[in-house]
Amino acid sequence: MRFRTLTPALLLAASAFTPAMGATLTASAFDHAVAAGQTTFDLSLDGTTHHIGRLDRVDIEIEGPDGAAGAMFTAHADGRPATIVRLGQDIDLTFDDETTARDPGAAVSGMARRMPAHAANDVLPGAENGDDAARDDGRPGEGLNVYVFLHENARERDHAKFLNWYLTWWFSEMKRHIVPGKHVRVFLKDAVPGLTDMKMNDGTMNDHLNWVRLRAVDHLRHREGDLPGMSRFILVVGPVPSSWLSGALGAAFGRAAIVSNTANRHVVAHELGHTLGATHADSKMFPCASSMADNYFGILSCRAYTEKNRQNIRNYLKDRL
Numbered sequence: 105m106r107f108r109t110l111t112p113a114l115l116l117a118a119s120a121f122t123p124a125m126g127a128t129l130t131a132s133a134f135d136h137a138v139a140a141g142q143t144t145f146d147l148s149l150d151g152t153t154h155h156i157g158r159l160d161r162v163d164i165e166i167e168g169p170d171g172a173a174g175a176m177f178t179a180h181a182d183g184r185p186a187t188i189v190r191l192g193q194d195i196d197l198t199f200d201d202e203t204t205a206r207d208p209g210a211a212v213s214g215m216a217r218r219m220p221a222h223a224a225n226d227v228l229p230g231a232e233n234g235d236d237a238a239r240d241d242g243r244p245g246e247g248l249n250v251y252v253f254l255h256e257n258a259r260e261r262d263h264a265k266f267l268n269w270y271l272t273w274w275f276s277e278m279k280r281h282i283v284p285g286k287h288v289r290v291f292l293k294d295a296v297p298g299l300t301d302m303k304m305n306d307g308t309m310n311d312h313l314n315w316v317r318l319r320a321v322d323h324l325r326h327r328e329g330d331l332p333g334m335s336r337f338i339l340v341v342g343p344v345p346s347s348w349l350s351g352a353l354g355a356a357f358g359r360a361a362i363v364s365n366t367a368n369r370h371v372v373a374h375e376l377g378h379t380l381g382a383t384h385a386d387s388k389m390f391p392c393a394s395s396m397a398d399n400y401f402g403i404l405s406c407r408a409y410t411e412k413n414r415q416n417i418r419n420y421l422k423d424r425l
C-alpha cells in the first residue's frame with residue numbers, strides 16, 4: 105500500500121529538509137534555511153527579494169503527481185500573511201489577500217457578481233448515487249486522505265501554485281484548529297485515464313459526481329489496494345460543464361466533489377466542507393465570506409470556516425479519524 109511507504113519518506117523530509125536534486129537555486133536556499141531551523145530569512149523569487157518571517161510548517165503530508173513529497177508553510181512575507189509550498193523542484197509564495205489572479209469576475213465589472221459556489225443540488229438525494237460516505241469511511245485512526253485530481257482542461261501546470269492557492273490555508277485550519285493531532289494527507293494526481301480526461305460535456309452533474317467517486321476508487325484500489333482511512337476525492341476542472349445548473353461552480357456528494365478553478369479561492373474548502381459535515385446555514389458573508397458561504401466575486405474570502413462549521417466538521421470526524 106503506497107501510503108505506508110509515503111509516511112516515513114515524508115517524516116524524513118520533515119526532519120532534515122535535504123535539497124532536492126535539480127531544484128532551483130531559490131528552492132535550495134529555502135530548503136537550507138528550513139533545514140537549519142531558520143524562521144526568518146530573505147528569499148529571492150522571480151527577481152524579487154522577499155523578507156520571510158514567522159515561517160511555520162503545516163503538519164501535513166503531501167505527494168505530488170510524480171510521487172515527490174512536498175511541504176506547506178504559513179509565514180509573513182514583507183510583513184503580509186502568506187503561505188509557501190515546496191513541491192518537487194518548485195516553490196511558490198502566495199499572499200493571503202491575493203484574490204485577483206484567478207478571478208474572472210474582476211474583468212467583467214466593478215460590481216460584485218453573484219456566482220454561488222455550489223449548485224442547488226449541492227447535496228443530492230442518496231437513492232440515485234448511493235451515499236457511500238458513511239459506509240466507506242475506513243477504519244478510525246487511519247487519518248484523512250484527500251485525493252485531488254487535476255482535469256486536463258483545468259490547465260493547472262504549476263502544482264505548487266495550485267496547492268498554495270486553494271489548499272495551504274485549508275490544511276492549516278484543519279490541522280491547527282479543527283482536528284489537531286490527526287493525520288491528514290493530500291495526494292495530487294494528474295493523467296489518470298477516465299478521470300482527468302473525463303468528458304465533462306456528457307452526462308449530468310449527478311453523473312459527474314458518480315463517475316468521480318467510482319473512477320477514483322477504481323484507480324486507487326488498482327494502484328494501492330484497499331483505501332486506508334477516510335478518503336475524499338475532488339476533481340478540479342476548468343470551464344463549468346455546460347449541463348450544470350446555471351451559476352454552479354462546484355458540487356459535492358458523499359465522498360466526491362468537483363470544482364471549477366474559475367471560482368474563488370475557497371471553492372475547494374467549500375466543496376470538501378460538504379463532504380465533511382459543514383453547512384451553508386452555518387456560514388457567514390460579512391466582513392468576509394467564510395468557506396461555506398456563496399462565491400461572490402468582489403468579496404474577500406475569509407479563507408476559514410465559521411466556528412460553527414469548524415464544530416460541525418469536528419463532530420463529523422469525531423468517530424471517523
Ligand SMILES: [Zn+2]
Binds near residue numbers: 223374378384
Ligand atoms: Zn455549497
